[in-house]
Amino acid sequence: MTIPATASCIIVFLGPPASGKGTQAASLAERTGMGLVVTGEMLRRNVAAGTPTGLEAKSFMDQGLLVPDHLLNRMVGETLREPGYLKGVILDGYPRNMAQAEFLTSQLDAAGRCISHALLIEVPDEQLVRRQAGRLVCRTCGTVYNKYLLPPPSEGACACGGELYQRSDDTEDVIRKRLAVYRDNTAPLVEYYEDLGVLRRVNGEGTPAEVQAAVLTQLEAKQEQP
Numbered sequence: 266m267t268i269p270a271t272a273s274c275i276i277v278f279l280g281p282p283a284s285g286k287g288t289q290a291a292s293l294a295e296r297t298g299m300g301l302v303v304t305g306e307m308l309r310r311n312v313a314a315g316t317p318t319g320l321e322a323k324s325f326m327d328q329g330l331l332v333p334d335h336l337l338n339r340m341v342g343e344t345l346r347e348p349g350y351l352k353g354v355i356l357d358g359y360p361r362n363m364a365q366a367e368f369l370t371s372q373l374d375a376a377g378r379c380i381s382h383a384l385l386i387e388v389p390d391e392q393l394v395r396r397q398a399g400r401l402v403c404r405t406c407g408t409v410y411n412k413y414l415l416p417p418p419s420e421g422a423c424a425c426g427g428e429l430y431q432r433s434d435d436t437e438d439v440i441r442k443r444l445a446v447y448r449d450n451t452a453p454l455v456e457y458y459e460d461l462g463v464l465r466r467v468n469g470e471g472t473p474a475e476v477q478a479a480v481l482t483q484l485e486a487k488q489e490q491p
């Protein structure tokens with residue numbers, strides 16, 4: 266596979282909440298050995314640990330709103346300077362608005378790095394609501410199941426034995442709010458990355474394996490000139 270994983274390339278996953286970008290980003294990281302940065306997870310860990318970042322982020326997360334840019338930019342900026350993240354990195358959940366995208370570009374430019382691909386995972390809205398309303402996450406290993414679409418092997422428990430929980434921000438109201446926030450804030454990034462010549466569209470409606478195959482096809486395709 267000719268994914269430039271060893272170069273200092275950054276792959277950004279874009280897509281609405283529950284488009285499956287998290288699953289795809291994690292499989293790709295496993296397959297390529299690239300570093301993986303998942304901002305939603307980083308924030309949830311901060312909330313659970315009661316750090317200052319977590320305390321500031323929690324009320325925004327509970328309402329389905331974006332956490333202030335300065336927290337995210339600092340968190341991601343610091344991570345990208347860590348030794349384990351100096352080569353290929355996959356970003357899941359960041360950037361989420363133009364200010365974050367421009368901050369990321371400026372950080373990467375200054376470090377002589379760049380974004381090789383922005384993969385947009387596309388799924389219709391109604392399917393997104395259904396996916397989120399049924400979502401169950403393992404407290405131990407982070408595996409994501411779905412009550413309706415991908416039930417766990419036994420009720421309430423993950424294959425690893427860990428306890429499954431429903432995210433506090435996975436209620437129907439908050440889900441619809443997150444979709445609106447996506448349309449208003451994150452969707453404009455599609456044009457931004459299209460202009461940079463790195464946007465690739467992936468149909469996210471299939472099984473995770475089908476979507477993964479489509480992701481790999483896009484990563485192996487020849488780069489267009491911006």
Ligand code: AMP
Pocket residue numbers: 282304305306308325326327329330331332333337357358359360361365443
């Ligand atoms: P996720 O797990 O990606 O759905 O993220 C959960 C929540 O974390 C979002 O609804 C936001 O409140 C917050 N969040 C995650 N990433 C970002 C980001 N890049 N910018 C602002 N807020 C974020």
